[in-house]
Amino acid sequence: GLLEQMTLPLYFGWFLLSSIQDKIECTAMDFLKTLDTLEAFKKHSSDFTGKPEKEVDLEQYFEAKGVLHCTTKFCDYGNAEGAKDYAQKTAVKEFYGSVFELSLSALFVTPRTVGARVSLTEEQLVLWPADAESVVPAAASLPLGSRAHVTLGCANGVEPVQTGLDLLEILLLQQEGQQGELVEEMELGSLTYYGEGRWLLNLREPICVPACFSSFFG
Ligand code: A2P
Numbered sequence: 001g002l003l004e005q006m007t008l009p010l011y012f013g014w015f016l017l018s019s020i021q022d023k024i025e026c027t028a029m030d031f032l033k034t035l036d037t038l039e040a041f042k043k044h045s046s047d048f049t050g051k052p053e054k055e056v057d058l059e060q061y062f063e064a065k066g067v068l069h070c071t072t073k074f075c076d077y078g079n080a081e082g083a084k085d086y087a088q089k090t091a092v093k094e095f096y097g098s099v100f101e102l103s104l105s106a107l108f109v110t111p112r113t114v115g116a117r118v119s120l121t122e123e124q125l126v127l128w129p130a131d132a133e134s135v136v137p138a139a140a141s142l143p144l145g146s147r148a149h150v151t152l153g154c155a156n157g158v159e160p161v162q163t164g165l166d167l168l169e170i171l172l173l174q175q176e177g178q179q180g181e182l183v184e185e186m187e188l189g190s191l192t193y194y195g196e197g198r199w200l201l202n203l204r205e206p207i208c209v210p211a212c213f214s215s216f217f218g
Helices: 018-035 039-043 083-087 090-095 137-141 161-175
Strands: 011-016 069-074 099-109 113-119 149-155 181-185 189-193 199-216
Touching: 011 018, 011 099, 018 099, 018 113, 018 149, 018 199, 039 181, 069 083, 069 199, 099 149, 099 161, 113 161, 137 161, 149 161
Parallel strands: none
Antiparallel strands: 011 069, 011 199, 069 149, 099 113, 099 199, 113 149, 181 189, 189 199
């Protein structure tokens, strides 16, 4: 009936508690502000502008995309493959409404998105769908949970789904043995450039954030 059709959300995920959202947004803004003033970044700013020598203001470049969260399963109200199975998983029902501590282990920036990598614990991985990585065939070899992230902003015209794909791309480069170019030791951690506008800041101290496992209907 109608009720059944309406029970699947747009997506399930961990929602950062509102008290911590501002703090993470500030951390991200500070990072962007610092990044685009680095000489090493300016050298590659054409990755973002398409024009040599033209500077980019990263704070303006990205726009926020609503409530900060780490998507587990995108359900598209039941239209996405595996949505119903996911919603019926024991762990999903059991932990619905529970608060977890998410560990943000890195920040990354590409010409398309800015995000935070989330390092999931074994307990958190029970809520992670088995096919989240393998929808990108090349990424099937990466460990489960590799795609886990919080979208912090997207460039004009870019959809947030891109953030996880950008993260997978960087992790695949690492897996292939591309070390990237260690650019700078920053206060927050070490900054690496992977070419084509891809920057990763591995946090010295992961940022722990409380987040509620729930769903978003839109
Ligand atoms: P993300 O998890 O990277 O932020 P939208 O507003 O475009 O419908 O997306 C709603 C949320 O679902 C966003 O958080 C988005 O990306 C995520 N999302 C959208 N499409 C997909 C998809 N095909 N696979 C996984 N996550 C998706």
